Amino acid sequence: MLTFAEEIVLLALDEKEGVITELPHQALHAAMSGAVLMELCLLNRVDVDAKQMKVVDTTPTGEPILDAVLKDLQGSHPEHTLAYWLNRMAGHHAHEILRLSFTGLVRKGVLREEKHRFLWVFPDRRYPRLNDREFIEVRARLRQALLGTDIPEVRDIVLVSLLNACRLIPRILADDELPRAHARIAQLSRLDLIGQALAQSIREIEFALSLPMML
Amino acid sequence: MQFQDSRMGQAWVIEVGGRVDAAGAALLEAHCQQGLGRGETRLVVDLAGVDFMASAGLRALLSLAKKVKPKGKLVISGARGPVKEIFDLAGFTTILPICDTLEQAAGLVM
DSSP states (O other): OOOHHHHHHHHHBOTTTOSBOSSOHHHHHHHHHHHHHHHHHHTTSEEEOSSOEEEOOOOOOSOHHHHHHHHHHHTSOTTOOHHHHHHHHHHHTHHHHHHHHHHHHHHTTSBOOEEEEETTTEEEEEOOBSOSHHHHHHHHHHHHHHHSOSOOOHHHHHHHHHHHHTTOGGGTSOTTTHHHHHHHHHHHHHHOHHHHHHHHHHHHHHHHHHHHHHO | OEEEEEEETTEEEEEEEEEESHHHHHHHHHHHHHHHHTTOOEEEEEEEEEEEEOHHHHHHHHHHHHHHTTTOEEEEEOOOHHHHHHHHHHTGGGTSOEESSHHHHHHHHO
């Protein structure tokens, strides 16, 4: 089974280039942070309400990156807002979450790692898909959640929320399907409080990045 | 966390009291799961006695509603104050039936 962070990486990867091209660096880091917080939520290690997030169980999960983040959360002020945690994690852990997500996908036989040199000097890694099975499975699950009317599985609601925050839903649906799924995307995305905070955080990043162009 | 079970017609009514945080959500899910195991398919979860709900509680209710759906229905009643606020924030009313009173919920669940 893939983690949320691995599923986002898989869906965000450009199939031909084997790199993530469409997401701004900061937005990708915010998404990785949100993915790990959601994973910890579903494992009942942290809980979120309308105002704050707190650790409710310090038992290690066995996943190195989740446990590193959990340890960091334990050692900090217990009642910060979600926005605070997303920003803090994007700064402290996101690079490592991303690295471990690629490593996990390679280990699980989903991607293969290719080492190149950019301008013959700088190391450059690419991750082409080794097989399409996981990609097709994740995409089919999410298409059913988005185009159907049943209550989706909780994991799929969370993933829709993450992907919508990162503007990656067009990787799941065709152009002509997007308009009719619009209300459903909004409905499912809103159900997850971390997804809501993540979407706000990414909007702020995009706004900050657009400022130099507006000046 | 407290549970008070009763029947209204064919509906199994669970009046919940206390905080539905991560621990409470697990208890709520386990309690309802027992009923599903006995063959209950029409559930009214009354939250009039709940004064706090976190995201774990939302997930538990969604998960229960999905489990009940093939044969029956889950209706929520009595949400107020901070619980109603978090339902509104998450847009819960668009995905689950939510009534003000127990009687309305018992009628809707049939």
